Amino acid sequence: MTAPAPLLVVGDALLDHDLSGTADRLAPDAPVPVVHGARRGTRPGGAALAACFAAADGRDVTLVTALGDGEAARTLRRLLHDRVRIVEIPLTGELACKTRILAQGVPVLRLDDGDGRAAGATDEAREAVGAASAILVADYGRGTADALRDALARAARKVPVVWDPHPRGGPPVKGTRLVTPSAAEARTFAARAEEVTAGGGAHGDGARPELHHAAEDARKLIRSWGVNSVAVTLGPDGALLSHGDAPLLVPAPHCAPGDACGAGDRFAATAAGLLADGALPEKAVHGAVHAATRYVSDGGAAGLRHDQDPAPPAPETDSHLDPGLLADRVRSRGGTVVAAGGCFDLLHAGHVALLQEARRIGDCLIVCVNSDASVRRRKGATRPLVPVADRVRVLRALSCVDAVAVFDEDTPERLLKELRPHIWAKGGDYALAQLPEAPLVGSWGGEVVLLPYLDGRSTTELAAKAALDPVERSVGRARAAGR
CATH class of the missing domain: 3.40.50.620 (HUPs)
Known part of the structure; x- marks a missing residue:
């Protein structure tokens, strides 16, 4: 069996924290839930999470990112140790951290810390991009993709590049093989690229409005960005893949209610890996939809056991929805x-x-x-x-x-x-x-x-009826009818 192809991940690494507990009452001094019994979990976020997903698929992964100094950066390096190879570029400020507070598995508050941005590229990072056989750009709008834009543009002319965009980041480079915005992100990017008419135009005969908008947005982005294809992720509805003509809807294999945090990274990492293996975009998006659905079914971010307080093991199951x-x-x-x-x-x-x-x-x-x-x-x-x-x-x-x-x-x-x-x-x-x-x-x-x-x-x-030959079945029906 052929080993999975290696993958270079370029983008903004984050450090994510979850405080997950139970809330059954409101605070006496304000109408806010009181979360108690919270367990703390810490895991890679952003491009670092996408890199971990690719590594979990058995790939040799190199992550080009800006980490800087400080406790958050040291924690993230430790979490990534022995999982991915890191090529660092300079960072100004502190590494970005996200902290979610969850009650009964549902986020009730998020705190963002750290204003760090990539401060330029290095020769080592440019060489890594130039030598890559496939690239995933996880652009969280903190400068890593911008610092390496010229090298990424050259790479896109030679190897598959998947670009997972963020509204705070720039557009993908021309020639990108596949771009993976969410439906909301695609709307935002399309509005920037081309003025959207009031109401978004006609929906067509019987088309669901969200599918119509996703298809229209994808076509606009392909024209504006000069990319080969766009896969608009639709959450529990799957994804819509467009090459600029009639789109392909890839539905989710089943409904997977749960914490979807990180599902976009799972989608992009799977799609990039499959393209690296030589798959066509249609097959890559199909595999990515199934991987993202399974990730949510398995508990989403709560199922990632990188660095957290001990938790009871999940019950064994053969079902995708736990x-x-x-x-x-x-x-x-x-x-x-x-x-x-x-x-x-x-x-x-x-x-x-x-x-x-x-x-x-x-x-x-x-x-x-x-x-x-x-x-x-x-x-x-x-x-x-x-x-x-x-x-x-x-x-x-x-x-x-x-x-x-x-x-x-x-x-x-x-x-x-x-x-x-x-x-x-x-x-x-x-x-x-x-x-x-x-x-x-x-x-x-x-x-x-x-x-x-x-x-x-x-x-x-x-089973007994199915085992009878046609003549025996005919005689049996005749007897049952009283003939």
């Missing part, structure tokens, strides 16, 4: 967590009706699915008919399912101990005596609920 994180979030907001379980081999109308009913009685539905080995122990050597990866994918596609988790044991008791749902839902064809997990659910005040089950729906019967 069931444990979802359950904690719903519980913290006073909602009801519902879980349902089964093999779900050959998903049929009875399964769907059960899951729809289960979702209606709570605020989220987590489906616990038997692994292939677990199904074989329960159903025999010929089962499952559908492997677990496909069963999970089909379940995720149901609008009533919020998350899926796989368990390998004969019963889901271990998984239930981790999720601690308020309600454990099963089909009405089960008797409570057949549910050994019922006492467990009751131990934390949960309730086992039986839901109506559509008669005549059975995976076993479906």
